Amino acid sequence: MMKKNYYQKMAFLGVLLLTLLAFQKYTETSEEAFPEVSFISENLPVEALSEFDPNDLGKNQWQKLGFSEKQTASILKYKQIVGGKFLSKEQFKKCYAVSEEKFSQLETFILLPETNSEAKGNSNFKSFEKKSLNIKRKFNPDQLSQTDWENMGFSEKQAAAILKYKSYLGGSFVSKEKFKECFIINEENYAKLEPYLILPAKTPANFNSFAGKSKTFKTRTLQTTFDPNTLDVQGWMVLGFSEKQANVIVNYRERNLKGSFKTLEDVKNCFVISAEKFEELKPFIRFNASTMAKNSGEKKSDLKQEKTDFSKTDMNSITFRQLLEFGLDEKSAGSMIGFRKKLGGFMTKEQILETYNIDKELVQKLLNMAPLDNSKVQRYTLIDAPEEWLKNHPYFKYSADKIIFYRTSNPDEKKIWKYLKTKPEYELRMRLYLK
Structure with missing residues (x-):
C-alpha cells in the first residue's frame, strides 16, 4: 500500500514538472523580443528623390526607397489596415516598419497633410490621379519636357519627379535599365513605356550615377568659337556640362558677375569649371563687346564691393x-x-x-x-531644455515627449538617456546641442 502511494506521488510530481517546463517554454516564446527593424539603405541619396504620394507606390517602388522586402510588405499591409489609403504623414509615421530616421529623411517629400484632422478638413487635398498613359510612337525620354510627360498621362508632380531623376543621373536616362529605376515609375507603367523607349537596354559598365553625371557622354568636339555671355543652360550642356553644373554657371554669371563674363579669368574662376575643362574651352572663347555694354559703366569699386571673401x-x-x-x-x-x-x-x-x-x-x-564658429549656438541640458525647443529641434522632436515625461519624475540626465534607449548615432547628434 505504501509503495502504491509512493508511485502515485512520484507520478504526480512528474506530471507537475512537465507542466512547469512546458509553461516556461511558452512564456519564453511569448516574451521573445520583436526582431529589430533595419534598413537596406539609411543613406538614400536625397538628390534622387522628389515629391511623391505614398499611396501611389507599389512593392518595387518602396524597395527603391531603401526598404527591405519584409518592411515593404509591412507598409502595404498597414495601408490596408488603415483603410487602403494613407491620410496623413502622422498616420504613415506610425507604421512600425518606418523608423524615425527614415521618416525624417522622407518627410519633406511626402505629399500628404501633416495630420489626420487636417486631411479630413482639407477637401482640396487629392492624391495623384490615376490616368492611363497615352503613347503614340517611339521616343527618347531625354528629349521630353515637363509638358510632354504630363500630356503622356503623368501628373504634374510625377513629371517633375521624372525630370529631377534625369538631372540626378547627369542629364540623361542612359539606358532602359536606369530609366526603370526611377522610383516614381511603377512596374505597370514601365511595362507600357518600355517598347517605345529609344534607349540602350543595359547601362554601360563605366557609368557612375553617384558621381552626379554620366561618364559615357563626352564633350562634343568644338569646331567653332562661342560667346560665354550668350549661352543659356542648354548651351552649356551642349559643351559637356550636366544640367546642374550648367545652372550653376548661369547663376554665377548672372548674380556674381552681374550678367556677363568680362575676362577669361572670370570663366576660369567659376567653381564648376575645372582647370582641365577651362583649358579645353579657352581657345574657342570669344567675348562680344555688345553683350557686355550694359555693364560697361559699372565702377570697379562696385564690383569689389559685391565680392565676398x-x-x-x-x-x-x-x-x-x-x-x-x-x-x-x-x-x-x-x-x-x-x-x-x-x-x-x-x-x-x-x-x-x-x-x-x-x-x-x-x-x-x-x-x-569657409570657417565654422559654433561658439554662439545655444546649448541646454536634458533637464533645463525648454519644451518648445525640444519639440521643434530636428534632432530632439521625436523624443521630446519622452524627455519631458521622464525628467518630471527622474530629473537625472543619465537615467533619462537610459530610458530613451536611442540609437548611438541619434544620441551623438543630440549631444552636439547639450552642455
Whole structure:
C-alpha cells in the first residue's frame, strides 16, 4: 500500500514538472523580443528623390526607397489596415516598419497633410490621379519636357519627379535599365513605356550615377568659337556640362558677375569649371563687346564691393545672398539657411552636407574654405531644455515627449538617456546641442 502511494506521488510530481517546463517554454516564446527593424539603405541619396504620394507606390517602388522586402510588405499591409489609403504623414509615421530616421529623411517629400484632422478638413487635398498613359510612337525620354510627360498621362508632380531623376543621373536616362529605376515609375507603367523607349537596354559598365553625371557622354568636339555671355543652360550642356553644373554657371554669371563674363579669368574662376575643362574651352572663347555694354559703366569699386571673401565668412552667419554669390541656386541656398535656423546653428560642417536639396559637390568646395564658429549656438541640458525647443529641434522632436515625461519624475540626465534607449548615432547628434 505504501509503495502504491509512493508511485502515485512520484507520478504526480512528474506530471507537475512537465507542466512547469512546458509553461516556461511558452512564456519564453511569448516574451521573445520583436526582431529589430533595419534598413537596406539609411543613406538614400536625397538628390534622387522628389515629391511623391505614398499611396501611389507599389512593392518595387518602396524597395527603391531603401526598404527591405519584409518592411515593404509591412507598409502595404498597414495601408490596408488603415483603410487602403494613407491620410496623413502622422498616420504613415506610425507604421512600425518606418523608423524615425527614415521618416525624417522622407518627410519633406511626402505629399500628404501633416495630420489626420487636417486631411479630413482639407477637401482640396487629392492624391495623384490615376490616368492611363497615352503613347503614340517611339521616343527618347531625354528629349521630353515637363509638358510632354504630363500630356503622356503623368501628373504634374510625377513629371517633375521624372525630370529631377534625369538631372540626378547627369542629364540623361542612359539606358532602359536606369530609366526603370526611377522610383516614381511603377512596374505597370514601365511595362507600357518600355517598347517605345529609344534607349540602350543595359547601362554601360563605366557609368557612375553617384558621381552626379554620366561618364559615357563626352564633350562634343568644338569646331567653332562661342560667346560665354550668350549661352543659356542648354548651351552649356551642349559643351559637356550636366544640367546642374550648367545652372550653376548661369547663376554665377548672372548674380556674381552681374550678367556677363568680362575676362577669361572670370570663366576660369567659376567653381564648376575645372582647370582641365577651362583649358579645353579657352581657345574657342570669344567675348562680344555688345553683350557686355550694359555693364560697361559699372565702377570697379562696385564690383569689389559685391565680392565676398569666403575664407573669412562663418557658415553660421553666411547670408542667402552670399550663398547665391558663391554659385548655389535659390533652392539650395534656401534649404541651407532654413536647416540652420531649425537647428539654431550648425555645430559641425558634416551637418551642412546633410541638408536636403543642396548641390553637395559645390557646398563641399565652400566648406573647404569657409570657417565654422559654433561658439554662439545655444546649448541646454536634458533637464533645463525648454519644451518648445525640444519639440521643434530636428534632432530632439521625436523624443521630446519622452524627455519631458521622464525628467518630471527622474530629473537625472543619465537615467533619462537610459530610458530613451536611442540609437548611438541619434544620441551623438543630440549631444552636439547639450552642455
